[in-house]
């Protein structure tokens with residue numbers, strides 16, 4: 086197919102490509118799990134695959150590290166066709182985290198994290214230092230956790246150990262399949278935030294699968310919405326997917342709760358504002374509530390709710406980064422912002 090003739094490295098408009106799927110197909114005994122998938126994962130991005138159960142997300146992910154072999158097409162990692170790389174060597178270069186982690190139950194936390202370094206023959210001191218570093222990185226104190234057994238950990242702690250283990254040799258690429266699926270909602274939100282920070286710091290390219298659209302839009306640099314057969318319905322930054330679904334299948338997925346998601350993702354801009362209040366002295370105690378330009382819309386709504394209960398006219402004074410007054414925000418500003426975000430011609434997010 087044409088993809089095979091294209092350059093395998095190169096760029097994708099937004100950066101160098103870490104993994105490229107070229108016309109990839111996977112059949113299981115005559116049934117098609119992945120039909121004809123072409124997709125480029127950019128270096129250092131967190132790309133999230135989301136879609137309904139059975140649409141081919143896990144199969145797609147597992148083809149990247151050859152846990153599943155494609156029926157047709159090519160998958161290129163950096164500059165190499167993955168089918169030319171020994172699967173065991175490949176999996177040392179690509180971290181893999183799954184739901185419920187799959188920690189070895191009869192190995193301590195430290196031994197679990199040290200799995201790949203041990204296979205690679207690292208000496209004891211280097212391994213011990215790396216384990217301590219990784220446990221600290223994922224928020225587990227080595228002094229308290231290194232000698233514990235997996236059954237002595239909470240679900241969230243197990244998940245952290247799984248991430249530490251996957252990062253042990255600092256792989257350039259990390260595959261994650263529903264990594265936080267087994268963690269309670271509160272712990273899950275914290276893990277998501279901490280993981281994003283870790284991923285940004287390390288610069289790891291991450292390809293993650295979830296069926297949870299909220300997790301996808303909260304974590305992703307770009308979201309890939311898939312439908313049956315791993316058909317790409319939309320590939321775009323989270324705000325764009327939520328604000329302008331590219332197909333009925335995406336609209337359906339984004340569906341209920343869309344406004345709340347827009348409020349979480351969208352930001353207050355100048356065009357949303359009312360005129361600045363006449364004479365405003367930010368240093369005066371009577372100045373009234375303020376909000377920054379660029380604030381998250383959800384935070385603006387919260388501030389407006391407080392302001393309505395206060396002594397003023399219920400609006401907020403909007404300040405720029407230098408503290409200068411640029412206008413006022415009211416409920417109308419929120420409505421304008423939502424219209425702006427969802428307008429068909431407002432350009433890519």
Ligand SMILES: Nc1ncnc2c1ncn2[C@@H]1O[C@H](COP(=O)(O)OP(=O)(O)OP(=O)(O)O)[C@@H](O)[C@H]1O
Nearest residue numbers: 113117118136137138139140141142143144145296
């Ligand atoms: N080993 C297998 N043998 C046969 N069919 C399989 C196998 N693995 C997956 N399938 C089928 O391939 C399709 C895609 O499965 P896959 O696990 O990739 O979907 P998914 O989107 O990850 O689903 P979920 O969100 O439920 O985990 C499904 O119809 C599934 O039944």
